[in-house]
Amino acid sequence: MSEMKKxxxxxxxxxxxxxxxxxxxxxxxxxxxxxxxxxxxATNDDLVLAASTGCLExxxxxxxxxxxxxxxxxxxxxxxxxxxxxxxxxxxALKTKGRLKQPDRNPKFVAFGGDGASYDIGFQxxxxxxxxxxxxxxxxxxxxxxxNTGGQxxxxxxxxxxATTTPAGSISYGETRNKKDMMGIMxxxxxxxxxxxAPNKWKDMVxxxxxxxxxxxxxFINAVSPCTTEWKFxxxxxxxxxxxxxxxxxxxxxxxxxxxxxxxTYRPKEKDxxxxxxxxxxxxxxxxxxxxxxxxxxxxxxxxxxxNWAYLNRREEARV
Amino acid sequence: MANTGWDEFExxxxxxxxxxxxxxxxxxxxxxxxxxxxxxxxxSVADWRIEKPxxxxxxxxxxxxxxxxCPDISIISRDKKMIGIDMDHCKxxxxxxxxxxxxxxxxxxxxxxxxxxTEIAQWPAKEKKEK
Ligand SMILES: Cc1ncc(C[n+]2csc(CCOP(=O)(O)OP(=O)(O)O)c2C)c(N)n1
Ligand code: SF4
Ligand code: SF4
Ligand code: SF4
Ligand SMILES: [Mg+2]
Numbered sequence: 001m002s003e004m005k006k007x008x009x010x011x012x013x014x015x016x017x018x019x020x021x022x023x024x025x026x027x028x029x030x031x032x033x034x035x036x037x038x039x040x041x042a043t044n045d046d047l048v049l050a051a052s053t054g055c056l057e058x059x060x061x062x063x064x065x066x067x068x069x070x071x072x073x074x075x076x077x078x079x080x081x082x083x084x085x086x087x088x089x090x091x092x093a094l095k096t097k098g099r100l101k102q103p104d105r106n107p108k109f110v111a112f113g114g115d116g117a118s119y120d121i122g123f124q125x126x127x128x129x130x131x132x133x134x135x136x137x138x139x140x141x142x143x144x145x146x147x148n149t150g151g152q153x154x155x156x157x158x159x160x161x162x163a164t165t166t167p168a169g170s171i172s173y174g175e176t177r178n179k180k181d182m183m184g185i186m187x188x189x190x191x192x193x194x195x196x197x198a199p200n201k202w203k204d205m206v207x208x209x210x211x212x213x214x215x216x217x218x219x220f221i222n223a224v225s226p227c228t229t230e231w232k233f234x235x236x237x238x239x240x241x242x243x244x245x246x247x248x249x250x251x252x253x254x255x256x257x258x259x260x261x262x263x264x265t266y267r268p269k270e271k272d273x274x275x276x277x278x279x280x281x282x283x284x285x286x287x288x289x290x291x292x293x294x295x296x297x298x299x300x301x302x303x304x305x306x307x308n309w310a311y312l313n314r315r316e317e318a319r320v
Numbered sequence: 321m322a323n324t325g326w327d328e329f330e331x332x333x334x335x336x337x338x339x340x341x342x343x344x345x346x347x348x349x350x351x352x353x354x355x356x357x358x359x360x361x362x363x364s365v366a367d368w369r370i371e372k373p374x375x376x377x378x379x380x381x382x383x384x385x386x387x388x389x390c391p392d393i394s395i396i397s398r399d400k401k402m403i404g405i406d407m408d409h410c411k412x413x414x415x416x417x418x419x420x421x422x423x424x425x426x427x428x429x430x431x432x433x434x435x436x437x438t439e440i441a442q443w444p445a446k447e448k449k450e451k
Pocket of ligand 4: 379381382383384385386387402416420421422426
């Protein structure tokens with residue numbers, strides 16, 4: 001195994017030479033690229049990357065340009081995971097046969113996909129990769145919507161969010177179904193490592209990514225990616241929104257090892273926990289929830305978040 | 321090459337993002353890389369901006385928050401110091417200004433046509449913390 005890149009603090013991290021380039025076409029303030037930078041900069045090893053169709057892919061490979069300084073492939077919406085799994089399987093076979101030209105390099109295999117590509121359309125493909133335990137990392141850029149095609153709901157879209165296919169109005173409060181528990185489903189494959197991350201908590205995130213890279217076998221990462229366009233907030237506020245997401249516990253940060261050992265990795269102090277209402281109020285997609293008619297949903301939101309937090313705490317304690 | 325249509329290439333043609341050997345990109349800073357015109361690094365999105373960040377070095381504590389949270393790899397940090405902004409790739413989102421912890425901030429947004437020297441010369445004073 002290659003040596004892990006040393007990242008003691010942010011100053012040290014800032015000496016990284018980015019392998020993801022600017023003048024891509026992501027919106028100003030897009031969190032996708034903040035996440036990608038934290039993942040790629042967590043290692044100096046070679047990278048074999050894939051992206052499923054979605055904002056990240058569409059905006060970073062516009063002919064005749066690429067924003068990727070590493071081997072990178074895009075095939076379709078559903079198969080970023082299997083593209084990388086195929087490369088990893090080939091790499092392993094060549095290694096076994098002693099046919100690698102540079103056997104001492106330790107490439108990392110990473111696939112990126114949006115929530116649409118992951119929670120819905122590429123779901124079975126990711127499940128296959130996890131089940132076969134490929135030595136790869138799958139990263140979801142979870143903005144809870146099909147952003148690149150104009151904001152259709154996905155199975156990651158949470159209750160009460162107004163999406164173009166679940167629009168809020170006088171007879172609807174928007175999405176009626178709750179977000180799919182993708183972390184739970186992926187961990188249930190008994191993969192060696194699954195973690196939820198957020199780019200504002202960069203240290204927690206980079207630690208998990210490095211742990212993932214050091215893990216032999218399949219790694220699943222769910223990264224919260226506030227989308228200025230579809231969540232409807234000012235581009236300058238992307239990190240503020242990410243703070244609200246983690247500190248309201250709407251996006252709790254935790255990891256699951258071997259499918260059962262759950263560790264909460266970020267536990268805001270009681271007094272620092274932000275009411276879910278504040279998280280909702282900061283985003284245009286939830287604006288209608290503040291009308292009298294729908295206010296009961298805010299209370300239900302808080303109850304759901306509290307219940308989920310209690311559940312994670314019980315899981316952590318029980319080690320099952 | 322940039323003027324060659326996508327359907328004018330031979331099947332299997334390769335577009336390279338670096339000239340010559342590119343064996344250790346992770347260990348090579350941008351200024352030492354030989355980008356080709358096929359890397360988006362060679363392009364500019366400066367015309368996306370309505371506002372731009374200006375950096376007043378005197379107040380900076382080199383915390384690197386702006387470096388890690390800039391989505392567009394436009395904060396130039398070298399040897400653990402923040403040294404400037406890459407104005408070809410900055411989209412003017414304003415995140416760097418929001419996350420800058422100094423008082424006064426070391427980064428502020430100004431209209432695209434503002435003059436850097438003038439603005440730095442009249443940088444706002446330290447804000448009093450409201451109790
Ligand atoms: C099989 C298939 N269906 C639909 C599309 C159209 N399409 C392209 S990008 C996209 C949305 C992607 O959403 P998501 O995966 O959440 O990524 P995001 O853009 O939100 O980052 C859709 C529906 C496609 N390219 N391929
Ligand atoms: S629509 Fe959202 S996810 Fe897509 S590029 Fe814009 S901010 Fe990023
Ligand atoms: S305004 Fe946005 S793109 Fe420009 S340097 Fe600041 S964070 Fe980066
Ligand atoms: S965030 Fe502000 S203080 Fe920190 S390095 Fe950037 S400019 Fe300097
Ligand atoms: Mg999405």
